[in-house]
Amino acid sequence: FVPTSPTSVTTDCPFARQSTYLFSTLVSQPVEQSKYIQMMAWLQDNGAVINDKIEIRASSQGDGYGAFVKEPVAEGESLFEIPRNLCLTIEDATGDADCGKLFTQLIEKVGPGGNTVAMAGYMAKEYLISLEDEGLSEDATKKSRWGPYFYTLPWRRGVNNQEHVLFWEDERVETLLVGSLCYGEATSLREEVALAIRILGPMVSKPIQVARGKITNSGFRFPWQTDDRATTYVDARDVAEGLPEAVKGAFVCLLTRSFQDGEGDEEKLVPLLDMLQHSELPNVRHAMRTADGAVEVRARCDIDAESELRNQYRSEEEETMPYSRFFTRFGFVPGITEPMEDLLRDKSSIFYPQTAEV
Numbered sequence: 082f083v084p085t086s087p088t089s090v091t092t093d094c095p096f097a098r099q100s101t102y103l104f105s106t107l108v109s110q111p112v113e114q115s116k117y118i119q120m121m122a123w124l125q126d127n128g129a130v131i132n133d134k135i136e137i138r139a140s141s142q143g144d145g146y147g148a149f150v151k152e153p154v155a156e157g158e159s160l161f162e163i164p165r166n167l168c169l170t171i172e173d174a175t176g177d178a179d180c181g182k183l184f185t186q187l188i189e190k191v192g193p194g195g196n197t198v199a200m201a202g203y204m205a206k207e208y209l210i211s212l213e214d215e216g217l218s219e220d221a222t223k224k225s226r227w228g229p230y231f232y233t234l235p236w237r238r239g240v241n242n243q244e245h246v247l248f249w250e251d252e253r254v255e256t257l258l259v260g261s262l263c264y265g266e267a268t269s270l271r272e273e274v275a276l277a278i279r280i281l282g283p284m285v286s287k288p289i290q291v292a293r294g295k296i297t298n299s300g301f302r303f304p305w306q307t308d309d310r311a312t313t314y315v316d317a318r319d320v321a322e323g324l325p326e327a328v329k330g331a332f333v334c335l336l337t338r339s340f341q342d343g344e345g346d347e348e349k350l351v352p353l354l355d356m357l358q359h360s361e362l363p364n365v366r367h368a369m370r371t372a373d374g375a376v377e378v379r380a381r382c383d384i385d386a387e388s389e390l391r392n393q394y395r396s397e398e399e400e401t402m403p404y405s406r407f408f409t410r411f412g413f414v415p416g417i418t419e420p421m422e423d424l425l426r427d428k429s430s431i432f433y434p435q436t437a438e439v
């Protein structure tokens with residue numbers, strides 16, 4: 082594995098260029114409107130139907146971005162429709178030309194829990210490939226089909242002002258979370274992701290290395306690669322730089338932005354729907370259209386001009402999800418605007434059991 086120490090970094094990998102925010106407070110970053118305009122144009126070019134009244138800008142709750150309507154919207158009015166091929170689903174992972182077979186084997190081996198790992202591996206690979214400049218080699222021109230969408234996602238701590246325990250250094254977890262209601266769940270989530278990174282490294286590195294022009298697809302073998310697996314796996318010594326961080330970012334995206342649309346439907350990422358902020362009083366409803374799998378989002382009630390669109394992240398079965406768990410999964414606590422770090426340091430009753438529950 083490539084060391085991720087900020088002091089050892091000299092490459093062009095964007096993850097490597099970043100400092101690791103060791104114990105830094107999350108600092109609000111300026112809005113980058115253009116990436117949302119590009120994403121909306123890309124969605125429309127590829128068959129999404131988006132109501133002209135919608136625009137994306139800084140959210141009115143929390144520091145991230147959200148979707149707004151510029152003009153009044155009537156109850157039941159269509160806000161947007163995202164076709165199935167623009168949603169990122171498990172089929173994108175298992176049908177992937179580079180790694181689909183390996184992802185399928187992984188799921189067969191570990192069961193449904195393997196779905197998230199496979200999707201994270203697929204996303205991380207596609208994201209790292211999309212960052213490669215064209216022209217290095219023929220293979221390097223293969224940009225991800227998710228490009229404009231992927232650039233709106235929080236691949237690192239602080240992008241879109243995203244907070245998440247998966248982005249934290251061990252020291253931060255130990256200092257802020259020990260004794261809190263979040264500690265057990267946060268540490269087991271971090272362990273699961275660490276395991277996923279170990280599993281995915283050898284599985285998805287090869288196409289990334291090919292895109293980077295470091296290896297070719299023409300039957301090349303490293304001296305230590307002697308069997309057939311060499312065509313699909315790379316040796317752990319050659320795990321792609323930036324992959325562990327990209328897998329972590331993919332898990333954060335999946336945890337904070339993937340939703341289900343109905344019975345029997347699996348978790349998936351739905352571009353634009355994932356721009357909506359959470360509220361206990363949602364003003365939209367979303368459902369998957371059975372005929373073609375498109376996701377339809379409509380106004381749940383009349384919505385005034387200049388209002389923010391709000392989605393409810395928790396399903397009804399999870400209504401009782403405590404705020405500490407909400408924080409571990411989504412990186413924020415609904416209705417709380419204070420920095421989470423301050424609440425943890427102050428041993429807020431949201432996070433600590435010894436004081437009265439809120």
Ligand SMILES: C[S@@+](CC[C@H](N)C(=O)[O-])C[C@H]1O[C@@H](n2cnc3c(N)ncnc32)[C@H](O)[C@@H]1O
Nearest residue numbers: 142143145146241337355356357358359411413
């Ligand atoms: C599905 S995304 C919503 C879009 C996101 N704000 C963005 O800029 O890309 C979920 C993330 O948005 C933020 N978020 C959503 N609802 C929030 C709320 N009510 N208060 C504070 N932050 C919220 C959290 O960081 C959460 O993990």
